[in-house]
Amino acid sequence: MQCDPFLTFLYIYQFQPSLSSQNTLNSSQLLTFHFNLTLFFMAGTIGFWLVVLVGIVTLFLGLIFNHFLPILSKLGLAFKGTFGWPLLGETLSFLKPHPSNSVGVYLQDHCSRFGKVFKSHLFFSPTVVSCDPELNYFILQNEGKLFQCSYPKPIHGILGKVSMLVAVGDTHKRLRNVALSLVTVTKSKPEFLNDIERIAIQILDSWKDKTQIKFCKEARKFTFNVIVKQVLGLTPEEPETTKILEDFLTFMRGLISLPLYIPGTPYARAVKARSRISSTVKAIIEKRRRNIAENSRKRNDFLELLLCVDTLSEEEKVSFVLDSLLGGYETTSLLMAMVVHFLSHSPTALQQLKLEHQKIRSMKQKNEYLNWEDYKRMDFTQNVINEALRYGNIKKMCSFLYSLSDYLIPSGWKVLPVFTAVHLDPSLHANALQFHPWRWESQDQTCKKFTPFGGGSRCCPGSELAKVEVAFFLHHLVQNFRWKTEEEDQPMAYPYVEFQRGLVLNVERLFEVKKKHQ
Numbered sequence: 001m002q003c004d005p006f007l008t009f010l011y012i013y014q015f016q017p018s019l020s021s022q023n024t025l026n027s028s029q030l031l032t033f034h035f036n037l038t039l040f041f042m043a044g045t046i047g048f049w050l051v052v053l054v055g056i057v058t059l060f061l062g063l064i065f066n067h068f069l070p071i072l073s074k075l076g077l078a079f080k081g082t083f084g085w086p087l088l089g090e091t092l093s094f095l096k097p098h099p100s101n102s103v104g105v106y107l108q109d110h111c112s113r114f115g116k117v118f119k120s121h122l123f124f125s126p127t128v129v130s131c132d133p134e135l136n137y138f139i140l141q142n143e144g145k146l147f148q149c150s151y152p153k154p155i156h157g158i159l160g161k162v163s164m165l166v167a168v169g170d171t172h173k174r175l176r177n178v179a180l181s182l183v184t185v186t187k188s189k190p191e192f193l194n195d196i197e198r199i200a201i202q203i204l205d206s207w208k209d210k211t212q213i214k215f216c217k218e219a220r221k222f223t224f225n226v227i228v229k230q231v232l233g234l235t236p237e238e239p240e241t242t243k244i245l246e247d248f249l250t251f252m253r254g255l256i257s258l259p260l261y262i263p264g265t266p267y268a269r270a271v272k273a274r275s276r277i278s279s280t281v282k283a284i285i286e287k288r289r290r291n292i293a294e295n296s297r298k299r300n301d302f303l304e305l306l307l308c309v310d311t312l313s314e315e316e317k318v319s320f321v322l323d324s325l326l327g328g329y330e331t332t333s334l335l336m337a338m339v340v341h342f343l344s345h346s347p348t349a350l351q352q353l354k355l356e357h358q359k360i361r362s363m364k365q366k367n368e369y370l371n372w373e374d375y376k377r378m379d380f381t382q383n384v385i386n387e388a389l390r391y392g393n394i395k396k397m398c399s400f401l402y403s404l405s406d407y408l409i410p411s412g413w414k415v416l417p418v419f420t421a422v423h424l425d426p427s428l429h430a431n432a433l434q435f436h437p438w439r440w441e442s443q444d445q446t447c448k449k450f451t452p453f454g455g456g457s458r459c460c461p462g463s464e465l466a467k468v469e470v471a472f473f474l475h476h477l478v479q480n481f482r483w484k485t486e487e488e489d490q491p492m493a494y495p496y497v498e499f500q501r502g503l504v505l506n507v508e509r510l511f512e513v514k515k516k517h518q
């Protein structure tokens, strides 16, 4: 009996000439032939589906085997944990949204069952999840030696091949050294602080006729304008700023989308937006180069410094600008939103913050800009910022890393240090689930149990810039406005953190309030 559909087809094909050569067939012959033909068709169809079934079952068993095989490795056995469903593993429970000031059901459940370090299967890979400060510290310190940072391949398509975020080894070191020296030089210039303050005042001025604002939007406007000014020397009014912002938003949407390069998808649009930003930045660099050659106007900013760096290629310089925008935009605006959200629920902290800023202002001339000494005096502000970084889950984790050797974690496995779990661990922080800025009066800010900016060779180069931005914005906000949150808008971790309604605030200028009471 022919079982294979291809052979059945051949059989029928071979019969046809003999069929046509017979001039006459009697009815019983015809019936037998039809019967045979039907049988062959049925056999062929059954055979075909049988082969498909066997194929599917084999594939399925192969997937299950492949999925669970790593569990049996010697080191894999050393960790407790579960691998979840074949292929998907536990990815869906890991991604389940939860209030940002909690660790979420996945971590809570796994830590209580398996301890602070456990194995899991996330994003198609066997993974060791670490909620342990010592192990997290060890992993971050050994990035590039025992572990290597890894972004999924499609992310490379958006960020570009020479982005500092995806670069490894010597390339990463070279890019990072430039970043650190540029940050150091930029910070030493008074214009750096003045620009931040000027942009903060501009944003707050734009609220003067408003009674309600969406704070997340305003905070993003602020951090974008600051970073574009710092890096490219552009003011919000310049047309390039609007163009970069539009493309940058498309780019950001693509980063959290399905990586399908099909025209019209957010991913494809993001790749295109990146190349448009790249062209805009290249044009700005060219213009600046011409200006320097003509010796027209010395701007003395980050871009001017970047142009003089000869260890970076043209493409790396463009990528460098994009990395700074990416690193400094969303995280810093989220931190601002968290601070404002927590202060709305903590009148004592808000009052103390106000007094601190009033005192600093009282020591200055009217309209005099803040400087580094003023910033250093903002002790309580620092405590509020640290507490928002700890409690607010600004950056839940760093990127996944791959284990390069069989030291502790099987090579080829991913490892994921989760900062939030350490920040919200009641055994490490007293009253961990409360916003309590005063804890930082006695607690060390540079310790293994507090790593909001990561650590080791990937530690955030923009941490100081982010803190100054928030502190200066708060300086003007608390002295000029009072606010109430419109309705409860619980920030959620998706795992990227977002206020679902954008943190709507009812705002009132203190100047108007005073006038009302006179």
Ligand code: HEM
Pocket: 164, 165, 176, 179, 323, 324, 325, 327, 328, 329, 331, 332, 335, 394, 395, 397, 398, 399, 452, 453, 454, 455, 457, 458, 459, 460, 461, 462, 463, 465, 466
């Ligand atoms: C609240 C604000 C911020 C937070 C919480 C934050 C957090 C972090 C963390 C945790 C990392 C390590 C990522 C990893 O290991 O995968 C990182 C890296 C980075 N951040 Fe930030 N960041 C903030 C602000 C900024 C700002 C303002 C800039 C730029 C001006 C910036 C630029 C970068 C860059 C370029 C990297 C990559 C460093 C490298 O790969 O060597 N960040 N940030």
